[in-house]
Amino acid sequence: MYVDLGNALGTRPGLDRDTLDRLDERVADAHGTIAAGREAEEHGYAALNLPETTDADAIRSAVSRFENPAAVLTVGIGGSALGAATVANALDSEVDAYFLDNVDPEWVTRKLDALPLDRTVVNVVSRSGTTAETLSNFLVVRDAMESAGVDWTDRTFVTTGEEGNLRELANKHDLPALDVPDGVPGRFSALSTVGLACAAIQGHDLDALLQGGADAMDSLSGSLYDSPGYAYGAVSYALARRGAGVNAMMPYAESLETFAEWFAQLWAESLGKDGVGQTPARALGATDQHSQLQLYRAGPNDKLVTLVRPREYEDRAIPETDLDGLSYLGGKSLGELLDAEFEATEASLKAAAVPNVRIELERVDERNLGELLYAMEAATVLYGELDNVSTFTQPAVEWGKKAARGLLGGGDFEEADAVQDKETLVVE
Amino acid sequence: MYVDLGNALGTRPGLDRDTLDRLDERVADAHGTIAAGREAEEHGYAALNLPETTDADAIRSAVSRFENPAAVLTVGIGGSALGAATVANALDSEVDAYFLDNVDPEWVTRKLDALPLDRTVVNVVSRSGTTAETLSNFLVVRDAMESAGVDWTDRTFVTTGEEGNLRELANKHDLPALDVPDGVPGRFSALSTVGLACAAIQGHDLDALLQGGADAMDSLSGSLYDSPGYAYGAVSYALARRGAGVNAMMPYAESLETFAEWFAQLWAESLGKDGVGQTPARALGATDQHSQLQLYRAGPNDKLVTLVRPREYEDRAIPETDLDGLSYLGGKSLGELLDAEFEATEASLKAAAVPNVRIELERVDERNLGELLYAMEAATVLYGELDNVSTFTQPAVEWGKKAARGLLGGGDFEEADAVQDKETLVVE
Structure with missing residues (x-):
């Protein structure tokens, strides 16, 4: 470079x-x-070790059961989608890559209508297994596959943490499961399982990446x-x-x-x-x-x-x-x-x-x-x-997550009350 | 609203x-x-009269000769593409809309390969008829149509000023030609011929727009x-x-x-x-x-x-x-x-x-x-x-246009000399 x-x-x-x-x-x-920080594999700094610590063989092996897919659909948001999307949109492949990284209902429907579900591999990516957008989209995709007569357990794998919903789902249905690496924030995960599984299915050279x-x-x-x-x-x-x-x-x-x-x-x-x-x-x-x-x-x-x-x-x-x-x-x-x-x-x-x-x-x-x-x-x-900042955290997004969850009836949060109290000055 | x-x-x-x-x-x-300014139809202000001055019938009539197209390709850049693209990407249509608004050669080739050229309508949009990116892309598209055995004169129309290359081309080959309205800068032209021809081909309701x-x-x-x-x-x-x-x-x-x-x-x-x-x-x-x-x-x-x-x-x-x-x-x-x-x-x-x-x-x-x-x-x-600015001009982009033209051998420009004199400090 x-x-x-x-x-x-x-x-x-x-x-x-x-x-x-x-x-x-x-x-x-x-x-x-x-x-x-890298030496001690501290949170965040560990991301800079990924070229050595990422196991390309494990990624290839996890996706090897999916033969000749027409498309790969990554269900994830933010750092769980952008790394894979960057590689997918930079490099040509005969396997199309799609991303569900938003919950706009019309757009989700249009994407699903365009997908050959019986020839699509679905990768659900969420470290916690509770990301509202990702899990909602996964439920919608699974339902669409069932409606189309496709056995979703044959065509789905997960990329997630050691515990949580997606790990349990993988265990229950014998889905391939890739581990999100420890100490690597989502936005630094392009060169890990998170960014590379899609690339593997598209036939890109993980070793060269x-x-x-x-x-x-x-x-x-x-x-x-x-x-x-x-x-x-x-x-x-x-x-x-x-x-x-x-x-x-x-x-x-x-x-x-x-x-x-x-x-x-x-x-x-x-x-x-x-x-x-x-x-x-x-x-x-x-x-x-x-x-x-x-x-x-x-x-x-x-x-x-x-x-x-x-x-x-x-x-x-x-x-x-x-x-x-x-x-x-x-x-x-x-x-x-x-x-x-x-x-x-x-x-x-x-x-x-x-x-x-x-x-x-x-x-x-x-x-x-x-x-x-x-x-x-x-x-x-x-x-x-x-600049002496805390590079690997994102505390300011928590407020909104709590507020949204509260608005949807997912618990009592004072942030949701603040939403209700909005002041308006309308011109229409 | x-x-x-x-x-x-x-x-x-x-x-x-x-x-x-x-x-x-x-x-x-x-x-x-x-x-x-609107009353006097001054430059720029005239754009705010477009809902009254745009002739939707003329647009529909100009594109009426193109029957049952599968796709419409707009060749334009900046304000000659963005208005049409905004409408096309907001509203569903059975006619696909494509845009050549960049000169990245690999991307242009991929777009052209994806297009059913014999069922595509091409709209070349440039007020002056000399916009380097747009005219280069048009020459490439025309060549691709000829190579594919498609008569480009059957499938092309122009949106341009009263004079210039595209106007002459339209006259010579009897292409439909829409007038870019006077006094309307490109970025304010969404509700004119410039933004609406694509929408007409896609079957959208121009009157409602x-x-x-x-x-x-x-x-x-x-x-x-x-x-x-x-x-x-x-x-x-x-x-x-x-x-x-x-x-x-x-x-x-x-x-x-x-x-x-x-x-x-x-x-x-x-x-x-x-x-x-x-x-x-x-x-x-x-x-x-x-x-x-x-x-x-x-x-x-x-x-x-x-x-x-x-x-x-x-x-x-x-x-x-x-x-x-x-x-x-x-x-x-x-x-x-x-x-x-x-x-x-x-x-x-x-x-x-x-x-x-x-x-x-x-x-x-x-x-x-x-x-x-x-x-x-x-x-x-x-x-x-x-803010007391000159809203309807864009003087700062001229320097680069001259420099690029000079670099390509299109004349002597001191701006091109400045490009050659670049100082470097390289880390690789």
């Missing part, structure tokens, strides 16, 4: 090289903390200049502290659109606490040049723009044309156009003093994707250390 | 009712400017308390001025996911200039409760969260279950769960003093969608007036 920080220097908000060198001393300390992660892991050292992941995390932190409160993650590849969503969860949920945190904005090049670029260039000086692209891809020629003023495109390719726009956008941001970072992968394949995911996790952990 | 500002008051950054009343005096002035827009148009008056669109624009502006630099647009309906993208363009490109503007963040309920909510609640006090939902939808029951701790879900529905989460999230933001606005539609249909789109456009125009 290739990270170029050149356009993060000399901007507003901006850094200079001396600042980065001073920051590098703190990176050394933070790396010591991270290394010690893990090898990519291992390569990024091996680069971690006491200096940001040695590790692309640390470099990205340190610069993002420094820019955020200087006013870049928004990080626009803008891949120039449709295959990486879900990666930007995955990143947004990782970044927001890990770093957004105690009144700090950098807000991720999901963007897509070149499309969002015609949507967000005006704001990024000319709006408030509060942006870091992260530009990501693969260096190699299957290109497609633009036919020659006699259309007026377009002869310069004929004989070029869509890839050349996209690359020119990438570099033009990068330079245009720099010309407007908007900090930006370039990240390049060799190509979008298993190894490079594994490296990218790991590097971004390392970036997040380093940023959290530098 | 129903807008509830109750949770925008008494928050950090926050407003009180007196502030809103004082702001309402400025809304009266701004409305005067807007009304005068325009009627919804007309209803929102009729609500515009000199007070924010009379118009849902103005209410939303005024409150967003006031909160942005008090520190809410980010506007998280979070529909609780998968069908409105593209609406959030459309809004993001409208908001960013119209208001992001002169160092001001509120950054749109695209989110989706309930999914992003497991991704962005931690940041929204506990991160920096710089967010407005806009929660959107339909009141009516096709619900789906959650089957009864004996799974441990989940009996409270049995007998409920996915819709009840989603609604409980909506209200819980709203209250949880308020409890953390994060301002939020609730927008409700009766249901997601043509009329309500037309009203929503118009109201958001009115909100944008009002916000622009209050």
